[in-house]
Amino acid sequence: MLTLSHISKTFNPGTVNAKTALSDLSFHVNKGDFITIIGANGAGKSTLFNAVAGSFMTDSGTIFLDGKDITLTPEFKRAKSIGRLFQDPMRGSAPGMSIEENLALAAGRGGWLSSVSRKDKEVFRERLSLLGMGLEDRMKQPVGLLSGGQRQALTLMMATFNPPKLLLLDEHTAALDPGTAEKVLDLTKTIVDENNLTCLMITHNMQSALDLGNRTIMMNNGNIVYDVKGDERKSLSVNDLLLKFKESVGKNLDNDRMLLSE
Amino acid sequence: MDFNSILSLGENALQLGLISSLTVLALFLSYSMLNVCDLSTDGCFTLGATVGAVVAIAGHPGLSIIAAMAAGVVSGFVVAILQTKMGINSLLAGIIVNTGLYSVNIAIMGNSSILSMNTTKTVFTILKDKLNGTAFENEYILIISLIAVVFVVLFLSLFLKTKLGLAIRATGNNPDMVRSSSINPVFTTIVGLCVANSFTALSGCLLAQSQKSVNIDIGTGMVTVALASLLIGGVFLGKGKIPIRAVGVVLGSIVFRFVYTIALRFDMPAYMLKLVSSIIVIIAISAPYLKSQAPAIKRRLSLSRGKEAI
Numbered sequence: 001m002l003t004l005s006h007i008s009k010t011f012n013p014g015t016v017n018a019k020t021a022l023s024d025l026s027f028h029v030n031k032g033d034f035i036t037i038i039g040a041n042g043a044g045k046s047t048l049f050n051a052v053a054g055s056f057m058t059d060s061g062t063i064f065l066d067g068k069d070i071t072l073t074p075e076f077k078r079a080k081s082i083g084r085l086f087q088d089p090m091r092g093s094a095p096g097m098s099i100e101e102n103l104a105l106a107a108g109r110g111g112w113l114s115s116v117s118r119k120d121k122e123v124f125r126e127r128l129s130l131l132g133m134g135l136e137d138r139m140k141q142p143v144g145l146l147s148g149g150q151r152q153a154l155t156l157m158m159a160t161f162n163p164p165k166l167l168l169l170d171e172h173t174a175a176l177d178p179g180t181a182e183k184v185l186d187l188t189k190t191i192v193d194e195n196n197l198t199c200l201m202i203t204h205n206m207q208s209a210l211d212l213g214n215r216t217i218m219m220n221n222g223n224i225v226y227d228v229k230g231d232e233r234k235s236l237s238v239n240d241l242l243l244k245f246k247e248s249v250g251k252n253l254d255n256d257r258m259l260l261s262e
Numbered sequence: 263m264d265f266n267s268i269l270s271l272g273e274n275a276l277q278l279g280l281i282s283s284l285t286v287l288a289l290f291l292s293y294s295m296l297n298v299c300d301l302s303t304d305g306c307f308t309l310g311a312t313v314g315a316v317v318a319i320a321g322h323p324g325l326s327i328i329a330a331m332a333a334g335v336v337s338g339f340v341v342a343i344l345q346t347k348m349g350i351n352s353l354l355a356g357i358i359v360n361t362g363l364y365s366v367n368i369a370i371m372g373n374s375s376i377l378s379m380n381t382t383k384t385v386f387t388i389l390k391d392k393l394n395g396t397a398f399e400n401e402y403i404l405i406i407s408l409i410a411v412v413f414v415v416l417f418l419s420l421f422l423k424t425k426l427g428l429a430i431r432a433t434g435n436n437p438d439m440v441r442s443s444s445i446n447p448v449f450t451t452i453v454g455l456c457v458a459n460s461f462t463a464l465s466g467c468l469l470a471q472s473q474k475s476v477n478i479d480i481g482t483g484m485v486t487v488a489l490a491s492l493l494i495g496g497v498f499l500g501k502g503k504i505p506i507r508a509v510g511v512v513l514g515s516i517v518f519r520f521v522y523t524i525a526l527r528f529d530m531p532a533y534m535l536k537l538v539s540s541i542i543v544i545i546a547i548s549a550p551y552l553k554s555q556a557p558a559i560k561r562r563l564s565l566s567r568g569k570e571a572i
Contacts, residue, residue, distance in 0.1 A: 053442065055441075055442075074446075075441065075442065076443070076444050076445060076446040076447075077444070079444040080444045084442050086442075091436070091438045091439060091442075092439055092442075093436065093439060094431065094432045094435035094436040094439055095435065095436065096435040097431055097435055101431070102432075104428055105425070105428050105429060105443070105445070106443075108425070108444065109425075110425060111425070112424065112426040112429075113424045113425070113426060114424060114425055115423045115424050115425070116423075
């Protein structure tokens, strides 16, 4: 499905601030995989997503998505087959536009000069009611009035309205309160399962890194240091994961947020 | 002052308000929707006036309107390319094009800074001839500007509802979202600025033809006058659906001209127009900010007077 071969990215090359964010990273994702990604801050997790989504061009290496070489494809073209959620719930929807208008953009039906039909509205209503947040009765309201959790749920729905080939979740529940985070995470599971989406999810929550999906990857210094799936993964505990980190990186995973979260 | 002269002053303000509301509607698209402050507005307004005048003088009154709008599209396209493809800051892109347009406009007028259309056949004179002898024979300017305004308001109302219109609004509303969606922000910015500038040019073209003359200064300060009208319109009908807001900015433009006309009656010299519009823009934009700062300022003041213990 997704194949990265030998991709590298250095920010500010040739200066004192040079930072190698990805170094010779190779990685293959099978269709239907749900991979959780963990690693300390600055390990290159988000950079990996940026490289896949096309926020910048990599310095070297190739990226193939569904058999097509997308190494040089601009971001907005990749976005047709890649859905993406960020940590900041404000990033994924336009606050000054109504829920309906945001959905119309996400649905992307018809030509440039077509407008939302009654049938489209029915579909939007139906989909919104699946979120169980009562948003289907607020379709004319601007998105700016929604809470962070509601907005993130809406963004999730928008990103998967037309099931993408690949879904990238960049700590999409980290900015939400625990209750809402759980709800959005459940929603994520449902949507991913129902559409059989291929999904990569960055998380700082060790437990959900093991609970969710079928494969877990640990990153450090711009590369993958541990990659686990199948039976080995099933028998892993959070402690094992922390030990693994120490083993492969040579120091403790000293991130408060990571240790404190269950 | 007798009733008739008041009426004619009011009508004059209404005509001017309607014609310049086309520029305000252009800014409604570029400034309020696309969130780009297009400083090429002055030059583009003059461009519409000069192109419209030259084509009309050449004997094509109908074509002059289309030519002026097409010139506006080209001008908007250049501004958009500079800021999306060439890494030039959007304010700077507008200023650069504005400066360049000065030379272009003089060149269009044939190395002259003023053109007269006293004997030229324009859409206005055509309608005037048609209405000759009817009750509306002196309302030809009002009728044409009203038609243009209704056309542009209807167009914007429908256009901003289409997928392309929504994409343009999203580009202005949340660039982060657009960057990671399948909308190409370069494309939406180009379309938005081209459409907006075609209205600015139309506005200039109609003003010049209704005044039967064009000079190189016709558009000077237009961007500030239009911004002031836009912000006044926002006070009346700033919330709600797009068509209502579009009508609001037209009202804003008319109110601005009325207030200005009244100020002139109270012996305010005509050259004060631009200062007044500058002050309106300053007040309208800074007021919400100053309001949010007021508690902190009050506290600092009372602290410095020693009324409040730290």
